[in-house]
Amino acid sequence: MPNFHAWLDEVRPSPYADQLSLGFRGLRFARALEREYRAHLLDDSFELKRFALSVAMVIWLALAVLDLLVVPASHLAWVLGVRFVVLVILLVCAALILQRRHTHLLLPLSMACILTLGVGAALIVGIVHQVDSGYPYEGLLLVSMAAYFLVGLRLSEALACSLVVLTAYVVAELLAGLPAARLINNVLFLAFGNLTGAVGCYLLEYKSREHFLVSRLMRLLAYHDSLTGLHNRRSFNRQFERLWRQAQRDGKPLALLLCDIDHFKAYNDCYGHQAGDAALQRVGMLIEQAARRPLDMGVRLGGEEFALLLFDIAADEARQRAEALRQSLEAAAIAHRGSDSAEVLTMSIGVACLTPGVQAELEQLYEQADRALYEAKAFGRNQVAA
Numbered sequence: 001m002p003n004f005h006a007w008l009d010e011v012r013p014s015p016y017a018d019q020l021s022l023g024f025r026g027l028r029f030a031r032a033l034e035r036e037y038r039a040h041l042l043d044d045s046f047e048l049k050r051f052a053l054s055v056a057m058v059i060w061l062a063l064a065v066l067d068l069l070v071v072p073a074s075h076l077a078w079v080l081g082v083r084f085v086v087l088v089i090l091l092v093c094a095a096l097i098l099q100r101r102h103t104h105l106l107l108p109l110s111m112a113c114i115l116t117l118g119v120g121a122a123l124i125v126g127i128v129h130q131v132d133s134g135y136p137y138e139g140l141l142l143v144s145m146a147a148y149f150l151v152g153l154r155l156s157e158a159l160a161c162s163l164v165v166l167t168a169y170v171v172a173e174l175l176a177g178l179p180a181a182r183l184i185n186n187v188l189f190l191a192f193g194n195l196t197g198a199v200g201c202y203l204l205e206y207k208s209r210e211h212f213l214v215s216r217l218m219r220l221l222a223y224h225d226s227l228t229g230l231h232n233r234r235s236f237n238r239q240f241e242r243l244w245r246q247a248q249r250d251g252k253p254l255a256l257l258l259c260d261i262d263h264f265k266a267y268n269d270c271y272g273h274q275a276g277d278a279a280l281q282r283v284g285m286l287i288e289q290a291a292r293r294p295l296d297m298g299v300r301l302g303g304e305e306f307a308l309l310l311f312d313i314a315a316d317e318a319r320q321r322a323e324a325l326r327q328s329l330e331a332a333a334i335a336h337r338g339s340d341s342a343e344v345l346t347m348s349i350g351v352a353c354l355t356p357g358v359q360a361e362l363e364q365l366y367e368q369a370d371r372a373l374y375e376a377k378a379f380g381r382n383q384v385a386a
């Protein structure tokens with residue numbers, strides 16, 4: 001993956017970038033990321049599972065019709081009996097999978113389908129080979145290919161299923177008394193087929209993991225500010241509306257703190273743009289620390305403008321949080337000789353708090369906070385207005 005290394009160094013550290021740098025030749029991520037990937041895979045492969053189930057049932061029924069033509073009458077009832085039992089198990093699994101209610105069962109159910117088909121097919125081959133060794137056994141490879149490519153299994157899971165199917169086949173042939181030379185020939189054919197499938201599955205899973213990491217990283221980059229790591233305006237707009245709807249549903253208030261660094265142009269002029277960037281990063285950290293509850297959101301709206309969105313908070317407490325934030329920047333004591341409101345870097349904060357309802361619109365919250373910020377600036381900066 002050398003093409004990624006060129007730009008990974010330029011993005012902020014994130015678990016996705018870290019994993020891309022580390023590599024994953026063993027098809028395994030760090031623990032938390034692995035959990036996230038597996039959940040994503042289950043979700044992503046749902047349509048594939050649906051398609052695979054339909055195809056499997058059609059093929060299974062078509063083969064049952066063929067059996068009527070090629071299986072000797074003495075063994076037909078057994079063969080059709082196995083086909084029927086497998087079909088019933090498939091139908092039960094399909095019903096549970098398609099309900100999509102029991103997410104934690106999706107993987108075991110998919111593996112159960114593969115194993116049922118594989119062991120059932122092995123059993124049928126063993127039964128017919130007792131009287132006719134020419135009955136095709138190659139269909140077992142179709143089951144393995146489905147495990148590798150059609151049900152969204154990871155390589156280790158597909159390999160485990162295919163090994164069980166191969167073992168079931170060997171046992172069935174031994175019971176049927178297939179000559180050793182034929183058995184070795186057949187097992188080698190199935191093993192090489194499996195090897196081909198496993199290599200393809202490895203490459204596909206590798207690409208799927210790479211795509212997962214890159215797309216998550218892209219999403220992260222698209223919604224975060226590269227200098228401070230805070231959410232950016234795009235992310236804010238999305239979350240603002242989402243939280244507003246949730247607040248509306250729950251009847252909870254939402255508070256918006258609009259923060260603007262005072263005399264930042266003068267700071268840049270006095271200390272240079274790089275020092276300005278470092279100061280913005282410091283402010284970003286303070287905002288991040290202030291957004292401490294899960295639904296809180298720290299944002300860099302652009303330039304030296306930041307926002308803090310707080311869910312389910314009373315107006316008084318929102319004002320206190322704003323005051324604490326203002327004080328935290330003052331306490332950071334970043335010298336600012338170009339400011340005429342303090343000797344250190346400071347910020348002004350406008351606070352608005354609203355419970356969504358018929359009378360209250362989302363734009364109102366932003367407008368109120370913006371008006372309050374304007375007042376904080378007009379009344380001398382380095383203060384909170386509500």
Ligand SMILES: Nc1nc2c(ncn2[C@@H]2O[C@H](COP(=O)(O)OP(=O)(O)OP(=O)(O)O)[C@@H](O)[C@H]2O)c(=O)[nH]1
Nearest residue numbers: 260261262263264265266268273274276277303304
């Ligand atoms: N270093 C640095 N400066 C930035 C960045 N983005 C915007 N700025 C600067 O921030 C300054 C904002 O200046 P103004 O909008 O005039 O605001 P101000 O000087 O803080 O004045 P008041 O807000 O009225 O106190 C401009 O000089 C921008 O160049 C950035 O990413 N890095």
